[in-house]
Amino acid sequence: MKVAVYRKAHFNAAHRLHNPEWDEAMNEKVFGKCNNPNFHGHNYELEVKVVGEIDPQTGYVIDMKVLKDLIEEHIIQRFDHKNLNLDTEEFRQLNPTAENIAVVIYRLLREQLDSTFQLTIKLYETERNFVEFPVH
Numbered sequence: 001m002k003v004a005v006y007r008k009a010h011f012n013a014a015h016r017l018h019n020p021e022w023d024e025a026m027n028e029k030v031f032g033k034c035n036n037p038n039f040h041g042h043n044y045e046l047e048v049k050v051v052g053e054i055d056p057q058t059g060y061v062i063d064m065k066v067l068k069d070l071i072e073e074h075i076i077q078r079f080d081h082k083n084l085n086l087d088t089e090e091f092r093q094l095n096p097t098a099e100n101i102a103v104v105i106y107r108l109l110r111e112q113l114d115s116t117f118q119l120t121i122k123l124y125e126t127e128r129n130f131v132e133f134p135v136h
Contacts, residue, residue: 002118004051005061009071011080014041015096018085039083042125044101046075048109051118062117074108098125102133 016039017031027035034040048071052061082088084096090104102123110119124130 001054002051003054003061004049005064005067007048007050007064007067007071009046009048009068009076011044011046011076012041013044013079013082013084014039015084015091016040017095017097019095039085044079045124045130046071046105047122047124049118049120049122050113051120052114052116062113070109070112074112075105078108098123098129098131099133102131106133 015034016036017034018027019030022030048067050062050067054061078090079088079101084091084101091100094100094104102121105123106119106121109121113119118136120132120134120136122130122132
């Protein structure tokens with residue numbers, strides 16, 4: 001019997017969407033205001049979904065305190081109040097779109113969880129714009 005559990009988190013980060021292989025006109029055309037050379041920021045809302053069997057001894061799929069701590073250590077401390085382009089290794093060569101951020105978060109957390117768990121990341125860049133990875 002599989003059950004899904006969810007943990008929400010929040011972080012603030014700045015970024016610039018930019019493809020260095022393109023000229024300024026093309027970057028402006030594709031990314032618009034998100035290509036601001038002085039960066040811009042978002043209040044990201046993160047939803048982490050873990051699916052697994054209920055442990056008969058604890059009654060948990062995963063201890064939510066453990067999940068909270070993993071998110072804090074591997075995501076929030078790494079990205080909160082950072083310039084993603086300049087302050088993080090993950091995005092020095094990777095355009096920090098919401099899609100790419102969600103994939104990076106997934107990979108960081110996937111390494112920390114038992115392989116029996118299914119993991120899904122939902123990342124809200126704004127109230128209206130969000131991405132989910134992986135798509136099942």
